[in-house]
Amino acid sequence: MLAVLMGTALGAPRTGTVAVCFEAELANRLEPVMEIHEEGRCSGGRAVVIRQGAGAGQSSTGANGTALYSVPIPASGRYDVWLRARWLDECSNSILLLPPGGTLCTVTDHTFGNWHWVRGCAPHLEAGNHTFMLRNREDGVAVDQFLILSAGQKPPRGVVRPNVVPGNPSGPQKHNSLALAVTAVPRKLPGKPPRRYDVRHSLGGTGDGAAYPAMVCALPGVAIDLDLWLRNNTSTPAHGAVRLRQIAGLRLKKSESQDVTAAEHSLSQVSFTVVPEEELPIGEHPVRFHIRTGRKLRRAGTRLIRPLEWQFAGPFDHPAKSTIDVAHPPETDGVRRKTYTAGKKTVGWKTYPRHKTYSPFGFVDLVRLFGDVRWKACYARTQITVRESGDCQLVLMGDDMVRVWIDGVRTATADAALPATLNRRMARITLTAGKHDVLLxxxxxRNYWEFFVTFAPLAGRPPAVFGVPLANQDWGSPK
Ligand SMILES: [Ca+2]
Ligand SMILES: [Ca+2]
Known part of the structure; x- marks a missing residue:
């Protein structure tokens, strides 16, 4: 039984009071979309984070962001469980907490932007080991520490010195066993989230993407750091090796295999840097890590998303309640004109810096390009090439309504205008070898304005779809 001592910041304990404090980042098991981030002003310099954009509203599946903690409770009694949390804003201010044998509760309050203690549930706990679970409810939240106090006690201000390290929830492990705590987390991203309307979907955890629920925007020449956090749940040091499976079109900057050593009950980090090349096909690419410790092999991963690169024309006024069929000049006058009339303005095809165009999750964020506007439409054009003819699946996502033409033929439309929800449409298409025009x-x-187009393989050997670099795109002589 682990002796439980008061953290010094708690002051002198009153008779009969109990305080258990531990770091949120030392989860015994942690699954995406939960990530470990290095953060200032928090205990241990790290916290568990659900990044803004990393999968709101996916908690109903249960597999989209959990953190498990096994901790000893020294005495039976009624407790209050507090979380030291930081919420982004009123749309990112809650997380789910499941106490041992209790019911799921929502931990929330209305203090934004600062680390502070938030009271969660109030379970009755018997003395002994108990498992607590955090679960994703929404993105844009971070948890630094847990504090379990006898009912009615108030936490101090600021951090508390931890007095417990979460143990192993699945019982004693064999010597030299590294317990995987979290899958790869991207660190260096090609974009900063805007202040208000962020893209909030990571495609996390649905359908066949469940094995690789994270998502990282992969643009040619933009290096991506993939961080892997490993938690040693055992009471002995552990050694192992992590290997990154190579992907064509992705250059690895260091060795494909790295050794890892983790002290008992500690957290270790392994980092790989990859650079996408033009040869990386448009679409999703699972990145797989093999983690070997002794004879044990574990797998982890994330997904890279290679988006198309676009030229944009707009915005055009798109009157309230109009359907997507209301057409504007790039649709009526052709996609190869140099300029179009948009109300009293003239607009032409324009490119924007990549860091402005894409969210870290690979979506095109039109709010960043055209502002927080209402009842507008814009067009985007690009070209793709295919080396062998064949069928593949076009995947189209958008907020609010989005339509795609390939070589002038209407191919897919997602036109349900739902607030704060991405529409998704898939269409099987045949692409002949050569270059094709794509118009969107x-x-x-209102609110979010974003889209995402990719090409997914069908069974068998699909044609790989490559983007044509913007500088090499040929739209004829401008009129
Ligand atoms: Ca912490
Ligand atoms: Ca919208």
């Missing part, structure tokens, strides 16, 4: 239309009612 996106309509905005």
């Amino acid at each position: 239309k996106s309509c905005q009612a």
